[in-house]
Amino acid sequence: MFKAKNGDRKLYAHFEPKSPVAESFRTLRTNIGFSALERPVKTLLITSPGPEDGKSTTAANLAVVMAQAGARVLIIDADMRKPVMHQFFETGNRVGLTKLLAQGAQSGDVIRPTMVEGLSFLSTGPIPPNPSELLGSARMKAFLKEVSTQYDVVLIDSPPVLAVTDASILAPLADGVILVVNSGETRVDAARDAKSHLEKANARIIGVVINQIKMDADDHGYYYYYRRDDDEQKNETEKI
Numbered sequence: 001m002f003k004a005k006n007g008d009r010k011l012y013a014h015f016e017p018k019s020p021v022a023e024s025f026r027t028l029r030t031n032i033g034f035s036a037l038e039r040p041v042k043t044l045l046i047t048s049p050g051p052e053d054g055k056s057t058t059a060a061n062l063a064v065v066m067a068q069a070g071a072r073v074l075i076i077d078a079d080m081r082k083p084v085m086h087q088f089f090e091t092g093n094r095v096g097l098t099k100l101l102a103q104g105a106q107s108g109d110v111i112r113p114t115m116v117e118g119l120s121f122l123s124t125g126p127i128p129p130n131p132s133e134l135l136g137s138a139r140m141k142a143f144l145k146e147v148s149t150q151y152d153v154v155l156i157d158s159p160p161v162l163a164v165t166d167a168s169i170l171a172p173l174a175d176g177v178i179l180v181v182n183s184g185e186t187r188v189d190a191a192r193d194a195k196s197h198l199e200k201a202n203a204r205i206i207g208v209v210i211n212q213i214k215m216d217a218d219d220h221g222y223y224y225y226y227r228r229d230d231d232e233q234k235n236e237t238e239k240i
Contacts, residue, residue: 010057010088011060011061011064011088011089011116012025012061013025013026013061013064013065013068014061014064014115014116017068021061022061022065025061025062025064025065026065028058028062028065028209029062029065029066029069031207032044032062032176032178032206032207035176035206035207036175036176036206039175040175041153041175041176041206042148042151042152042153042154042175043144043148043153043154043156043173043174043175043176044153044154044155044156044174044175044176044177044178044206045156045158045167045170045171045173045174045176045177045178045203046058046059046062046155046156046157046158046177046178046180047158047159047160047161047167047171047177047178047179047180047194047198048160048161048179048180048181048182048186048194049160049161049162049179049181049186049187049190049191049193049194050160050162050163050186050190051082051160051163052182052185053160053180053181053182053185053186053211054180054182054209054211054212055157055158055160055180056077056079056084056085056088056157057088058178058180058209058211059075059085059155059156059157060075060085060088060089060157062155063075063116063119063153063155064116064119066119066152066153066155067116067117067118067119068116068118070118071118071151071152071153072118072120072150072151072152072153073118073119073120073151073152073153073154073155074111074119074120074121074122074147074150074151074153074154074155075119075120075121075122075154075155075156075157076097076122076154076155076156076157077096077097077121077122077123077124077157078097078124078135078156078157078158078159078166078170079124079157079158079159079166080097080098080124080127080128080131080134080135080159080166081127081131081159081163081164081166082159083123083124083127085121085123085124085157086121086123086124089112089114089115089121090115091112091114091121091123092123093123093124093125093126094125094126095109095110095123095125096110096122096123096124096125096126097110097122097123097124097125097134098124098125098126098127098128098134099125099126100122100125100139100143101134101135101137101139101140101143102128102134107122107143107146107147110122110123110125111147120151131159131164131166132164132165132166132169135166135169135170136169140173141173144173144174156170156174158170158171160194161179161193161194161197161198162190162193162194162197167197167198168197168198168200168201168203169201171198171201171202171203172201172202172203174203174204175204176204176205176206177198177203177204177205177206178205178206178207178208178209179191179194179195179198179205179207179208179209180208180209180211181208181209181210181211182211182212183210183211183212183213184212185212
């Protein structure tokens with residue numbers, strides 16, 4: 001991934017569908033499909049070791065390419081510490097997940113359509129004083145179970161793993177987790193610690209997105225996704 005100029009947040013897969021960046025998201029989509037052949041992934045958590053690693057851009061653009069492939073997709077902004085997903089979809093953030101969890105709103109009251117056909121969006125809503133408690137509540141578990149029957153894929157953008165406990169709380173509720181790291185910024189020990197935190201939470205890590213990789217032909221950042229059989233993946237991730 002590369003960050004847009006002036007800090008703009010962009011749906012490259014929607015606005016620049018023929019770009020190399022958009023193609024890299026389609027490759028990511030394909031590889032996730034391969035990883036789910038034997039064990040389906042209906043709910044997918046996207047997180048990172050720290051801030052500014054590109055997890056939200058990864059989640060938003062992955063949701064777009066999945067919808068473009070014909071899937072019914074819901075993307076949830078569960079980063080109640082620093083929500084940004086509403087900026088990608090150019091919506092407000094006055095109502096959302098917090099209203100559903102804390103005030104008993106129905107999913108139909110807070111989930112919105114987006115400019116991408118087949119893609120729906122749930123923002124965080126106002127930042128609550130107790131994000132971890134809300135995300136770990138029985139209402140959150142019931143909500144994820146509910147929407148997993150209504151959509152083909154549910155993507156969850158969570159806070160960074162090492163910043164707060166929220167990602168570790170959400171990880172076991174998802175069928176799979178993707179960890180986004182920034183090749184130019186993320187320290188090896190931070191990536192290793194994030195992996196350890198997720199594993200202790202019984203997360204199923206299905207892959208790692210390595211961000212800000214420069215290719216020979218273009219000065220762009222690209223996404224590289226790897227997935228191996230469990231034994232091979234365990235050996236490989238031990239290096240992180």
